[in-house]
Amino acid sequence: MAKATKKQALGRGLSALLKDPENDIQSASDKNADKVVGNIVELDLDTIEVNPFQPRSNFNDEALRELATSIRELGVIQPITVRKIDFNKYQLVSGERRFRASKLVGLATIPSYIRIANDQESLEMALVENIQRQDLDPIEIALSYQRLIDEIELTQEKLSDRVGKKRSTITNYLRLLRLDPIIQTGIRDGFVTMGHGRALVNIEKKEDQISLYERIVGDNLSVRDTEKAVKAYHEGSATKKTSPKSDQGAAFVKSGTNALTERLSVKVAIQANPKGKGKITIPFHSEEEFNRIKKLIIGE
Known part of the structure; x- marks a missing residue:
């Protein structure tokens, strides 16, 4: 109990340090930066803004309420990560669900790891950290990979090293973005799986993708059945061209x-x-x- 009290007191002390205009820390080389950067600090929720680089766009309301109930009973167990953007102003890098749930239960502060980063570094941190999460859907992961390639200018090889995934795995996710948006939404909403999407992407025409997608949903086709249907589609196309x-x-x-x-x-x-x-x-x-x-x- 004494250790917990000491840790909380330390967090409050660092919070006061951050609110002192004479200690406005802007870089890792500033005075007292070592006391703040990488430490857990209790930050006022109203000093934190959401991250525009956040790859997650869907937040399940029921799951958020369940998390809020847990936070009301036990508090925020895992700190969020923020970056300092101005005097006593911060931006989320990761932990938006905890941030939203804490607001739902009316908390005034939240334990936070503070980092100092520019926009590009913040984007990379947010994307890489969120990709490691288990609850992102395949399309969110694919979009995150694509943003790292486009905006951070990473090759697939470098991206593979950065996120600890095989290049073939990254390629399979990226190929999902070639699907019609209706099918991408179907994957996000759980109507079909990534396996269905990987089969459907082998059909180039979007209208034919949609036609088979509707059949998958309507007839509850398995991934294996879908792969057979795609094979039959290509065999039929070849017959039309040659016969x-x-x-x-x-x-x-x-x-x-x-x-x-x-x-x-x-x-x-x-x-x-x-x-x-x-x-x-x-x-x-x-x-x-x-x-x-x-x-x-x-x-x-």
Whole structure:
């Protein structure tokens, strides 16, 4: 208990030091900087602003209320990290959920690690520290990787070293940003997984991505089923490019396709070459439908 009291008293003492205009610390070389930078300090919540570089954009309201309840009972166990931007003004680097939850329960102060950094360093710290979190969704992680590449000018190799991930892992996340925004939202909201997204990204046309995405959600397709569907999509595209259209192979196919489709009540596909050779494909989706079609064809 004595140790906890001493630690809190130290935090209050550093808070007073930071509020003294004669000790306005702006860099690590300033007087008393060593007493503040890297130490836990109780900061007034109203002196802290949120970080515009924060990669997280979704905050679950229920989870935030649960955290607020925990903070009300136990206090803030893990300090937030801030950077000093002006006299008695700070900006969040990490810990926005704890910051928001503390405001919800009406706390006046919050334990904080203080760092001194410029905007670029702050962006890198925020992104790298948040990427390590377990509760970021795949799209948030992908966007964070992309910002590090674009704004910090890191190569994928350097980014791999910085965040401790294989380059192939980073590449897989970045590829998700090639998905249609509707599918990205679906990943963020949990309708499909990153595995589904990795399969869908192999389809270049956005409208075809959306079509298969709707099928995944509607039919509850697994990742493996999705991979098979993507493979079938590409095989179908290759067939269209290398084979004549079914209704161009022979004149009789045009009327025959419509007649069979109407007779069997399923969309019949016919492929035929100009010489009259070809094949008929009759799809079915259940044993019952197969037996119905069989009965129509052979009369049993």
